[in-house]
Amino acid sequence: xxxxxxxxxxxxxxxxxxxxxxxxxxxxxxxxxxxxxxxxxxxxxxxxxxxxxxxxxxxxxxxxxxxxxxxxxxxxxxxxxxxxxxxxxxxxxxxxxxxxxxxxxxxxxxxxxxxxxxxxxxxxxxxxxxxxxxxxxxxxxxxxxxxxxxxxxxxxxxxxxxxxxxxxxxxxxxxxxxxxxxxxxxxxxxxxxxxxxxxxxxxxxxxxxxxxxxxxxxxxxxxxxxxxxxxxxxxxxxxxxxxxxxxxxxxxxxxxxxxxxxxxxxxxxxxxxxxxxxxxxxxxxxxxxxxxxxxxxxxxxxxxxxxxxxxxxxxxxxxxxxxxxxxxxxxxxxxxxxxxxxxxxxxxxxxxxxxxxxxxxxxxxxxxxxxxxxxxxxxxxxxxxxxxxxxxxxxxxxxxxxxxxxxxxxxxxxxxxxxxxxxxxxxx
RNA sequence: GGAGAGGUGGCUGAGUGGUCGAAAGCGGCGGAUUGCUAAUCCGUUGUAGGUCGAGUAAUCUCCUACCGAGGGUUCGAAUCCCUCCCUCUCCGCCA
Numbered sequence: 001x002x003x004x005x006x007x008x009x010x011x012x013x014x015x016x017x018x019x020x021x022x023x024x025x026x027x028x029x030x031x032x033x034x035x036x037x038x039x040x041x042x043x044x045x046x047x048x049x050x051x052x053x054x055x056x057x058x059x060x061x062x063x064x065x066x067x068x069x070x071x072x073x074x075x076x077x078x079x080x081x082x083x084x085x086x087x088x089x090x091x092x093x094x095x096x097x098x099x100x101x102x103x104x105x106x107x108x109x110x111x112x113x114x115x116x117x118x119x120x121x122x123x124x125x126x127x128x129x130x131x132x133x134x135x136x137x138x139x140x141x142x143x144x145x146x147x148x149x150x151x152x153x154x155x156x157x158x159x160x161x162x163x164x165x166x167x168x169x170x171x172x173x174x175x176x177x178x179x180x181x182x183x184x185x186x187x188x189x190x191x192x193x194x195x196x197x198x199x200x201x202x203x204x205x206x207x208x209x210x211x212x213x214x215x216x217x218x219x220x221x222x223x224x225x226x227x228x229x230x231x232x233x234x235x236x237x238x239x240x241x242x243x244x245x246x247x248x249x250x251x252x253x254x255x256x257x258x259x260x261x262x263x264x265x266x267x268x269x270x271x272x273x274x275x276x277x278x279x280x281x282x283x284x285x286x287x288x289x290x291x292x293x294x295x296x297x298x299x300x301x302x303x304x305x306x307x308x309x310x311x312x313x314x315x316x317x318x319x320x321x322x323x324x325x326x327x328x329x330x331x332x333x334x335x336x337x338x339x340x341x342x343x344x345x346x347x348x349x350x351x352x353x354x355x356x357x358x359x360x361x362x363x364x365x366x367x368x369x370x371x372x373x374x375x376x377x378x379x380x381x382x383x384x385x386x387x388x389x390x391x392x393x394x395x396x397x398x399x400x401x402x403x404x405x406x407x408x409x410x411x412x413x414x415x416x417x418x419x420x421x422x423x424x425x426x427x428x
Numbered sequence: 429g430g431a432g433a434g435g436u437g438g439c440u441g442a443g444u445g446g447u448c449g450a451a452a453g454c455g456g457c458g459g460a461u462u463g464c465u466a467a468u469c470c471g472u473u474g475u476a477g478g479u480c481g482a483g484u485a486a487u488c489u490c491c492u493a494c495c496g497a498g499g500g501u502u503c504g505a506a507u508c509c510c511u512c513c514c515u516c517u518c519c520g521c522c523a
Binding site (some may be wrong): 040051081380381 | 474477478502
């Protein structure tokens with residue numbers, strides 16, 4: 001969530017900067033400013049009343065200690081005063097909590113402020129292409145898309161997965177399952193070599209965790225929720241991994257912390273019914289290797305650059321052509337202050353498709369998840385910065401390999417770096 | 429799931445319902461002493477919110493909340509009662 005102080009200092013500037021995301025935040029900010037004033041007024045009054053009540057309690061204590069009878073007139077009078085305060089105290093407390101709650105929920109619904117240097121734009125058409133890598137493959141035969149290739153090679157089955165679960169699920173089979181597993185191992189090993197500490201977090205998380213990273217309260221309809229428990233299936237490893245240190249005060253000397261994690265990810269994909277219905281591109285359950293970093297504010301820019309480089313490294317190792325986009329203000333995710341997308345070349349679609357999204361969230365998540373650090377020789381605590389990026393979405397990598405490495409005879413060549421993992425050079 | 433024990437500050441660990449935000453120790457920080465290291469001594473040391481005042485400012489004074497979470501009893505709760513969560517031991521079940 002945003003720093004509530006921004007509402008007091010310069011709400012007009014806040015509105016202006018948030019509006020670059022493409023929505024109009026005027027009303028919600030103005031409502032929040034009013035709520036903020038109200039809640040502080042109420043809080044002040046509640047505090048004052050509480051102080052009076054505490055004072056009475058102390059006076060009784062003093063009298064009793066001095067030997068006054070608990071039923072004596074002085075004590076009785078004070079008890080009466082205390083009782084008289086109770087009603088208004090309860091009322092003020094309730095009002096205070098209501099306002100606090102409402103304020104927090106509304107504040108949590110505001111997205112992060114884009115970094116001032118991010119290009120202002122309204123949608124994905126205004127993203128900036130900042131790098132292109134690799135040569136696009138050429139084929140002297142009629143190419144197939146990953147769906148047809150995989151089906152023909154028996155790498156997966158959608159009908160049976162639909163029977164078992166629902167549409168937008170897949171079952172990987174044989175070399176398909178093994179390729180997926182090889183990709184996961186390869187990616188994790190690579191990240192470990194780059195200094196990331198691997199973690200295997202829970203795949204179910206509570207609502208406090210989803211609030212910490214920004215999925216709640218605004219995007220509840222995107223998640224799968226357990227009916228009988230306060231538990232949700234994770235939409236990305238970003239959620240459990242970022243929340244690992246929720247409510248902690250880390251030592252500055254422990255930073256930066258860099259984690260990588262493989263997890264399945266579960267998304268309802270509400271509102272995308274017609275899109276990418278074919279193949280592995282958009283599923284309710286998919287695999288992803290994620291990188292998550294925690295660092296000092298002054299280091300987050302550099303950590304962001306290396307995060308992108310580490311994601312790109314996987315594509316380079318796999319020799320898959322890709323490009324890097326710096327997202328404009330209108331296309332960035334909720335928690336991101338700056339975001340780079342990596343897009344892999346899919347020959348059958350004749351275009352690049354997103355395969356990684358690398359965000360610098362600044363202190364936005366740190367504030368909602370209460371992730372702080374303390375400098376040993378300094379007083380007080382500071383919110384750290386969080387970053388996360390896919391490294392990579394495994395299913396989309398799988399699809400990209402099938403399409404880019406397909407051969408005229410219908411086989412698929414296994415990328416060099418995966419051969420030792422898979423134990424073969426060709427999938428036939 | 430059943431029975432029992434327990435959850436206190438960075439850690440260990442006290443705490444008869446009434447100056448308890450909380451003893452003590454360790455650790456941390458500042459200082460003194462000291463050929464070096466070690467040791468010793470003195471001081472200091474939680475987080476968050478609010479607010480009047482002082483200060484350019486860091487900050488300080490004051491108020492409030494926080495002893496797992498939420499309720500309740502009481503003039504007053506770390507302390508008593510209820511519910512929930514978590515940890516430990518034993519039993520049951522289970523990969």
